Amino acid sequence: MATPRREHLIETAARLFNAHGYHATGIDRILAEAGVAKMTLYNHFRSKDELILAVLRRRDETFRNRLMRAVEQAADTPRERLLAIFDVLGDWFRSKDFHGCMFINASAEYGAPDSAIRAASCEHKRLLTSYVEELARDAGAVEPAVLAGAVMLLIEGAIVSAQINCDCAPADQAKRAAETLIAAAIPAS
């Protein structure tokens, strides 16, 4: 299942989809940059859409793993970790391969309600929300789901703003807003 060539195709496709978009990235370019024959791709994936789904599944794993690891390393308490999310986002925004969220961008291009690609993006956001909600609950929020939803809105908003404005300031803006929301959502000890 996880052959080296398949892995390499997923990584190359992920890089190109991230930088240039999904429709704008042709199969031929992925093959050329990966140094792989066309039949190999179509032997591993039934179609370009299947490749996109494989890329998104991989991205979901790596993104959430890296985020959780970085957050846990950056802060010790659940409350501080909620805020540390935005510091990690800021680091991401400043990296040179930041081109917005691959799931938001995928949903922009494949936004039909019955699209499997949009559904994959939806699932990614659901898993991310679960993580935030877990932190919110551990932090003692009265309504963890409500706080998590609000923090997620700030996260999505920061990602989109940073992308459109080519500016990483939204990470700090979102952090300040999150501080206020968290303070209001957690009873004073």
Add this chain to the structure above:
Amino acid sequence: MATPRREHLIETAARLFNAHGYHATGIDRILAEAGVAKMTLYNHFRSKDELILAVLRRRDETFRNRLMRAVEQAADTPRERLLAIFDVLGDWFRSKDFHGCMFINASAEYGAPDSAIRAASCEHKRLLTSYVEELARDAGAVEPAVLAGAVMLLIEGAIVSAQINCDCAPADQAKRAAETLIAAAIPAS
């Protein structure tokens, strides 16, 4: 400048770009649905990108005008109007031609830093932020720009979440969060 055919092309293109995306919408389809000859399009616009820019400029005007009008009709005080923004967003999310923000989607497809399309999206968001900041200042916010930035993050986040999840609940979530942020940003009278 503003001939009927040019207007009709912009409206038709806007509808198709909104529903299916920019790369996925071909010139030929726009022409077929508009009932206009190809040379007429290329007589009015130098390229597809120019047409996209014209669509975005038009969308910027109509969107902000409609938003401001609806907000002013929905509430009387600046503070209530800040919150009414999210009610108007909710109405938008529930409409059947909601496919996310055309500017966010455009930036997802044309995200290069030097892209004129991304720059047009950036300008739209800047103008929208100015309006929110005006409301924040009139509402008595200590730091209107900071409050406006935070409210904008909630707006962007709500739009993206509603699109990805096919759910209009983010409008209410964002409104609740905005209430908390506004309360914290405006000194008690």
Add this chain to the structure above:
DNA sequence: TAGGATATAGACAGATCTGTATAGTTCGTC
């Protein structure tokens, strides 16, 4: 009624797109 601007239909160029077909090659394993 003549002229000029604007629109039309439709062919066309040249590139690119996804996906398939075919024939040959590499390479590990028995």
Add this chain to the structure above:
DNA sequence: GACGAACTATACAGATCTGTCTATATCCTA
């Protein structure tokens, strides 16, 4: 060394893409 799986190279089909060209038609105005 032989077998079989995986991979390569390349051509191809058929569609679609943006943009151009030409020749004709419409329509307003002078």
